[in-house]
Amino acid sequence: MSGDLQAIGHYNYGTGLYTGNHGGQEYWDSYRTSFATDLTWFVDDLAGSHELKAGLEYADLELPLALCSTGTPNGERCVPGGVGFFFEDIQLEGEALPWLMWEYTTAGPAMYTGAISTGFVQDAWRPARDLTLKLGMRFDSVTYRTDGGGEVADMAMWQPRLGAAWDVTGDAKNVLRASWGRFLHPNALTLPWFTRPVATPDHRWYSCSGVLPLYLGIPVGSAGDCAAAAADLGWDYGLDHEGWDPYGWVLSPSEVYGTEPTRAAAGIRATYADELILAFERQIADGSSLELSFVDKATRDIMDDTCNGNWPVPGASPQCDSYIIGNLPDARRDYRGVTLALESRSLDWLTLLASYTWSESKGSIGFTQDNASDFDIYPWHFDNRYGYLSDHREHRVKLNGFVTLPGDWTVAFDGFWSSPFTWTPYEDLSDNPEIPYEVHYLEPRGSRDGSDQYQLDLQLTKGFPVGPVRLAVIGSAYNVFSSEQPSEVCGHISGCGTDEDGAPIVMGDPVNWQTPRRYELGVRVEF
Numbered sequence: 001m002s003g004d005l006q007a008i009g010h011y012n013y014g015t016g017l018y019t020g021n022h023g024g025q026e027y028w029d030s031y032r033t034s035f036a037t038d039l040t041w042f043v044d045d046l047a048g049s050h051e052l053k054a055g056l057e058y059a060d061l062e063l064p065l066a067l068c069s070t071g072t073p074n075g076e077r078c079v080p081g082g083v084g085f086f087f088e089d090i091q092l093e094g095e096a097l098p099w100l101m102w103e104y105t106t107a108g109p110a111m112y113t114g115a116i117s118t119g120f121v122q123d124a125w126r127p128a129r130d131l132t133l134k135l136g137m138r139f140d141s142v143t144y145r146t147d148g149g150g151e152v153a154d155m156a157m158w159q160p161r162l163g164a165a166w167d168v169t170g171d172a173k174n175v176l177r178a179s180w181g182r183f184l185h186p187n188a189l190t191l192p193w194f195t196r197p198v199a200t201p202d203h204r205w206y207s208c209s210g211v212l213p214l215y216l217g218i219p220v221g222s223a224g225d226c227a228a229a230a231a232d233l234g235w236d237y238g239l240d241h242e243g244w245d246p247y248g249w250v251l252s253p254s255e256v257y258g259t260e261p262t263r264a265a266a267g268i269r270a271t272y273a274d275e276l277i278l279a280f281e282r283q284i285a286d287g288s289s290l291e292l293s294f295v296d297k298a299t300r301d302i303m304d305d306t307c308n309g310n311w312p313v314p315g316a317s318p319q320c321d322s323y324i325i326g327n328l329p330d331a332r333r334d335y336r337g338v339t340l341a342l343e344s345r346s347l348d349w350l351t352l353l354a355s356y357t358w359s360e361s362k363g364s365i366g367f368t369q370d371n372a373s374d375f376d377i378y379p380w381h382f383d384n385r386y387g388y389l390s391d392h393r394e395h396r397v398k399l400n401g402f403v404t405l406p407g408d409w410t411v412a413f414d415g416f417w418s419s420p421f422t423w424t425p426y427e428d429l430s431d432n433p434e435i436p437y438e439v440h441y442l443e444p445r446g447s448r449d450g451s452d453q454y455q456l457d458l459q460l461t462k463g464f465p466v467g468p469v470r471l472a473v474i475g476s477a478y479n480v481f482s483s484e485q486p487s488e489v490c491g492h493i494s495g496c497g498t499d500e501d502g503a504p505i506v507m508g509d510p511v512n513w514q515t516p517r518r519y520e521l522g523v524r525v526e527f
Helices: 190-194 211-215 223-233
Strands: 009-012 024-028 031-043 049-069 083-092 095-105 110-128 131-145 151-167 174-185 202-207 236-238 249-251 271-285 288-300 303-307 323-327 333-344 350-363 395-405 409-418 453-466 469-478 486-489 510-513 518-526
Touching: 049 083, 049 095, 049 190, 110 190, 131 174, 131 190, 151 190, 190 323, 202 211, 223 236, 223 249
Parallel strands: 009 083
Antiparallel strands: 024 049, 031 049, 049 110, 083 095, 095 202, 110 131, 131 151, 151 174, 174 271, 202 249, 236 249, 271 288, 288 333, 303 323, 333 350, 350 395, 395 409, 409 453, 453 469, 469 518, 486 510
């Protein structure tokens, strides 16, 4: 946030701390020009009543974008062909030791464009007074072009949707609903950025003071020793820009990634999700209902980039001089859950929403829009990737609502409890120098449980009429019980440095907690 683009950032594997500078700089604008129209036609006495609807939409997308590393030698802002640097350190005997120096090349500013064309038709058909059927079909065509106008992908998909609602007893007190649909997730304009036509290689330099003696067994006592060792290995030798390692750095030819431009695989398909929902809702009193619902959602054809040696068969070759973005069969997400929900407004002074959910969220990729490094290099980024995701909670209970009291007072409450989050033991290159970057999961994703979570928030509001307006004074207390349950634990097999008292943080120890009790006071004017 300082604007200093020349300073090089550091990440310490031992302490888990980022210091020195943020790792990247980013400049972008986003433009979307769209046209949409739809027509609704109501028809009666045609085997029941119909609400027919059709629509068209077209959107033109533009994204001027420049992304690059900080640590640029003269503080440049993402110039074409420019380089930036970032250090990764280890903690040894209480001191930070140089380990890796990443050298990143930037493509410079560029314009990425796309277009989305959409058409849909649907019918809400009531063949009987107590039955509604919904039939629909949507078609999307999505194209993306990289800087220079080259087409990256042309994705099109038909998406059928079906739904039904049945008033079982004919008195609107027992309703059964079901729906199934396919929904397109067409990625975003980051897709053509990843497939820009200019190669932006990453160089991973090894520290002469750290990696050579500790992991390669090569004694180094001077810059000359390091240069001689590099020559013997057939590697490049260089000095860094901050003197972080006075002996210098060495670069193996196998530690240069992405020397060719990233490309999109032929016939790339849009990511989609198939979603099934079943629900039964029962009126239990005037103004109160109970609903039991089931959701099953499967996300497939997720796009991610991987080393060209992994395409189309993962691990067929160790080659990684370029990356390919495609629909990786290993990348998928699965969610299913059952929810019992109570909604009540039976009492004039009370509004209450309460629910219990059992669910499981599993998959092999955390996000579907980032084209991140989940499946880059085989086998390190492929092992144990499928399992429980970060949003998985087997059990969740929620309770919220508000009470209105005489004198224009309102008390609102919002509480929840969830069963433990999951985490995964991992190793990185500080444990095993064969790991290229990122982490290697040692167990199936989400194999271990963390801590459960609970919190209660309260709000008190008092209204005052002031002439033609109403003045509301609002006081809020968040996390009333000041719960500080761990929200994240150390997953690193070698631990996560030391705490503020100097005690070691070992794998499984908490490293992040809920924010404790806090207060807010505010005023709202209503007119």
